[in-house]
Amino acid sequence: MTNRPMVALEGGGTLVDTAYSSLRRDIISGERPAGERLRIEKLKTLYGIGPTPLREALQKLAQDGLVVTEGNRGFTVAPLDPAEFEDLNQARIAIEKAALTLSIARGGDAWEARVVAATYLMDKEDTALPQATDGVPDSWERANTEFHTALVSACGSAWLLRVRIGLHDLCERYRRASVYQRLGSRDLSSEHSAIATAALARDVDRVCALTEAHFALTALALRDATDLGEERIRAER
Amino acid sequence: MTNRPMVALEGGGTLVDTAYSSLRRDIISGERPAGERLRIEKLKTLYGIGPTPLREALQKLAQDGLVVTEGNRGFTVAPLDPAEFEDLNQARIAIEKAALTLSIARGGDAWEARVVAATYLMDKEDTALPQATDGVPDSWERANTEFHTALVSACGSAWLLRVRIGLHDLCERYRRASVYQRLGSRDLSSEHSAIATAALARDVDRVCALTEAHFALTALALRDATDLGEERIRAER
DNA sequence: AAATTTAAAAGTGTCGAGATAATGAAATTA
DNA sequence: TAATTTCATTATCTCGACACTTTTAAATTT
Structure with missing residues (x-):
């Protein structure tokens, strides 16, 4: 009866989740092609999400094997080998x-x-x-x-x-x-x-x-x- | 012949990596028991690592299934069911x-x-x-x-x-x-x-x-x- | 005692600054 | 000229502080 969270209309709960699923979808679909550098600044404007949730989502994707993160060289879409x-x-x-x-x-x-x-x-x-x-x-x-x-x-x-x-x-x-x-x-x-x-x-x-x-x-x-x-x-x- | 990266002697590269492997080890070993709440503030002092790398490491562990993150209720060690x-x-x-x-x-x-x-x-x-x-x-x-x-x-x-x-x-x-x-x-x-x-x-x-x-x-x-x-x-x- | 309201706590996300490392260009040396 | 070194630029990483939201607990009211 009171004010419920209004339900996540789209994107689920946290911004990390939306960033994760959006990026995942775009990487699998090829919209974000293999080898592309995933610079936070660029993604920030692309997805309208701040750097913190973006980084966390990218780390999750790295765990999935869809993104690679080498040393201090940022994130890139995993290559197609x-x-x-x-x-x-x-x-x-x-x-x-x-x-x-x-x-x-x-x-x-x-x-x-x-x-x-x-x-x-x-x-x-x-x-x-x-x-x-x-x-x-x-x-x-x-x-x-x-x-x-x-x-x-x-x-x-x-x-x-x-x-x-x-x-x-x-x-x-x-x-x-x-x-x-x-x-x-x-x-x-x-x-x-x-x-x-x-x-x-x-x-x-x-x-x-x-x-x-x-x-x-x-x-x-x-x-x-x-x-x-x-x-x-x-x-x- | 030139100056190679000197190899990661211990701790790997980034703090995310060290936080990840430290937490992973402690969770598997049981030092961080199932169900324990993983508050950033506490972990910060425990591992001497800032909040940003800690959160990223926890997201990776959540992807592994060792940590659960529900809505806006923070992180906890995955239960033993x-x-x-x-x-x-x-x-x-x-x-x-x-x-x-x-x-x-x-x-x-x-x-x-x-x-x-x-x-x-x-x-x-x-x-x-x-x-x-x-x-x-x-x-x-x-x-x-x-x-x-x-x-x-x-x-x-x-x-x-x-x-x-x-x-x-x-x-x-x-x-x-x-x-x-x-x-x-x-x-x-x-x-x-x-x-x-x-x-x-x-x-x-x-x-x-x-x-x-x-x-x-x-x-x-x-x-x-x-x-x-x-x-x-x-x-x- | 149950339910609602209120207050505190914790989590999430943004921003900006500083430290560290990687990249590329210029300068030096062979 | 080719190779190596040095230097400057750039980018990533990390930290801390603040705003905002949600959750949780306490207090009040019914």
């Missing part, structure tokens, strides 16, 4: 398989239902994808995220899922940076439904194998697109 | 198994040699452990860390190893908080050598099973020690 992407992708696949294994072993009716629902929506987006004019639509991205999230949702470990998200976002930046995303040449609908079918059949090995191939294909396509933003940002003054 | 430990342990075991699988598949002569060396030292410590008077000696801890690290060292993904370390440190805090560590009642020497033998024989399934049991036993012992520092720190003024 093909070798690191291989590394990252291996870790991601390993964790995805572990989560899938646990989830399939433990998932109950609710899990099955969620998987079925996600697969249904995914299939709709997959079949509509070839008609898409400009790039991959946002709705497809959301369906894809939910599809894979649903599969691992019953793994039973919030920490495993948290780690999974972290690596996913790191990979996401690489994916976004890749100019040539020829998803069109793949039969995503088949790939996804095969995974879902195997999951509901509790065929762990098959799900893992299919998922690994699924991820590896994306990685391969990205690898072939030789440069992923080789426009090194050097002069910045 | 038995349920979270289960969760954490599951994630840790899953990642350890994934890393082991990759490492065993890829390890070469150098890896085998490292495993053999680590096993040799581990065995020495394991047999000497029962004679230890006060708790687990530091040398045993080091040998144990190197033993398990050696096994996964050839997994090929620095990120997987990084994640592994993070979860390990989180679990470490739970382990340290447990009063009753009855390692004495276990035949660690046998457990370790069995793992090493299976690893060198490239028997992935066996290594994973043994390692899982190995970890699960520690978790079980910790779980039985009902309270892991239930002395809730409440009044703090």
Whole structure:
């Protein structure tokens, strides 16, 4: 009845949180390209946030691996290194398989239902994808995220899922940076439904194998697109 | 030949780094117990570091999961929740198994040699452990860390190893908080050598099973020690 | 005793100044 | 001329003080 905090309309609670999520979003999306120097003064005007919350947010991002901070040379957006992407992708696949294994072993009716629902929506987006004019639509991205999230949702470990998200976002930046995303040449609908079918059949090995191939294909396509933003940002003054 | 940066002798580079590692060490060791309020003013005098680097370090630790920061209520050491430990342990075991699988598949002569060396030292410590008077000696801890690290060292993904370390440190805090560590009642020497033998024989399934049991036993012992520092720190003024 | 109001405490964010380190340019030396 | 050293500029880092907000505790009222 009294004056409540009015709810955070947008940006959550503290300025550190808003700075963190804004920067995170912009770095992953590529709006803040790899190698860019993140000078506090510039960010201050860009995001309308003071230096203290900005520094704290940058330190958090450094912990995530999205920002690097070397000695007394300020902050920069983490570089995009093909070798690191291989590394990252291996870790991601390993964790995805572990989560899938646990989830399939433990998932109950609710899990099955969620998987079925996600697969249904995914299939709709997959079949509509070839008609898409400009790039991959946002709705497809959301369906894809939910599809894979649903599969691992019953793994039973919030920490495993948290780690999974972290690596996913790191990979996401690489994916976004890749100019040539020829998803069109793949039969995503088949790939996804095969995974879902195997999951509901509790065929762990098959799900893992299919998922690994699924991820590896994306990685391969990205690898072939030789440069992923080789426009090194050097002069910045 | 010219004047190199002289190397960071101790304390690393910035004060943020020293604050981060100091706090991290103290939180994991239990010197800063779970639930303790981390007031900047107090930490300032404790560590002799100003408020700015302290806040940044605390934000990094919050990202690690060792510190929680809720709304505008400052920082506190993350609570020790038995349920979270289960969760954490599951994630840790899953990642350890994934890393082991990759490492065993890829390890070469150098890896085998490292495993053999680590096993040799581990065995020495394991047999000497029962004679230890006060708790687990530091040398045993080091040998144990190197033993398990050696096994996964050839997994090929620095990120997987990084994640592994993070979860390990989180679990470490739970382990340290447990009063009753009855390692004495276990035949660690046998457990370790069995793992090493299976690893060198490239028997992935066996290594994973043994390692899982190995970890699960520690978790079980910790779980039985009902309270892991239930002395809730409440009044703090 | 319960609830509201009031006051104190703690946390967050801004600003500006000073210390330290890194970068780049000029000057010296080989 | 090339390489090294010296110097000046710049930027980052750190501190402390102050304003503002939220939380927490106490006091008052009902």
